[in-house]
Amino acid sequence: MRGKWGAGLVLALVGALTAGCTLIGGSEGTTGGTVTLVTHDSWAAPQQVLDAFAQQTGIRIAVVKKGDAGALTNSLVLSKANPIGDVAYGVDSTFASRALSEGVFDSYTSPEADRGPQRYAADSEHRLSAVDVGDVCLNVDTGWFAAKGIPVPASYADLTDPRYKDLLVVENPATSSPGLAFLLGTVARYGEQDWQAYWTALKNNGVKTVSGWEEAYTQDFSGSSGKGPRPIVVSYASSPAAEIGDDGKPRTKALLDTCYRQVEYAGVLTGTKQPDKARKVIDFLLSQQFQATVADNMYVYPSRQGVELPKGWAEAAPLPQNPAALPGARVQEGRERWIGQWRSLLGQ
Helix, strand or coil: CCCCCCCCCCCCCCCCEECCEEEECCCCCCCCCEEEEEECCCCCCCHHHHHHHHHHHCCEEEEEECCCHHHHHHHHHHCCCCCCCCEEEEEECCCHHHHHHCCCECCCCCCCHHHCHHHHCCCCCCCCEEEEECCEEEEEEHHHHHHHCCCCCCCCHHHHCHHHCCCEEEECCCCCHHHHHHHHHHHHHHHHHHHHHHHHHHHHCCCEEECCHHHHHHHHECCCCCCCCECEEEEECCHHHHCECCCCCECEEECHHHCECCEEEEEEECCCCCHHHHHHHHHHHHCHHHHCCHHHHHCCEECCCCCCCCCCHHHHCCCCCCCECCCHHHHHHHHHHHHHHHHHHHCC
């Protein structure tokens, strides 16, 4: 999905790296074998939790990273006849409809799914299980606005106001998962007829487009350690939790009126030669044990109900209660057309 926080903000996995693959948990003498988990570059989890899973089940997990959510989905689709793993995690709600239409995943309903993940079910066949939620929202550097004496914008419409000219940086929806989610949010807000007029207004007001989240957030955004020149960026509802200063207060704020619901899923890959073991990995990803790690390590919200969030999240990064969303079928039908229209409008 995100390429989101960088090495300094997530717990690095421990293990031997060979050909882009990380072996997790267990010893060479484990009888349960190895399950290959194909995922995005932002995957991170505490080693002790992964070791505990190996000890409980005898199954080691080999992690293969395939870029962000879009690149991951493309890899899974292109390799579906000869799958590159047994389980995949990180296909999000902006790309789920494509993966499902291509038959990438097998049906499986985990006994852990009724603890909350079913709230975010992607299809009636239960081919995908929701692991976490990472809503995409505009983020603002509140200190920048206070210093300039300019009110913080509160909505999509505010961004077309001349006083916010040259202040916004966004990600390209053709190359970035949060960029695509933001585009979908504007389609949901303005509809098929008017979203292009809105983006034309953003262009005329000096919006800057970059290829991905890391460039936008760490190089162009003023509210991060990158100290960039622009105080408004497309990021995540959870991002302010990583920007808490020495006084215990977040230096940034997510504009909850601009959030688009983004859910990350896991599923058993069609054609795996060890479906039973793959299902155990899905159970693990939905378990209390693993779900308790996702906020601290990947800065996303757990899908499971009753999981305690890190200290400070309630104030700095509350989960949006009314995010925008589009039905999967509509995203599947319109995604490539909308991206093409966006590229024509923005000259990308």
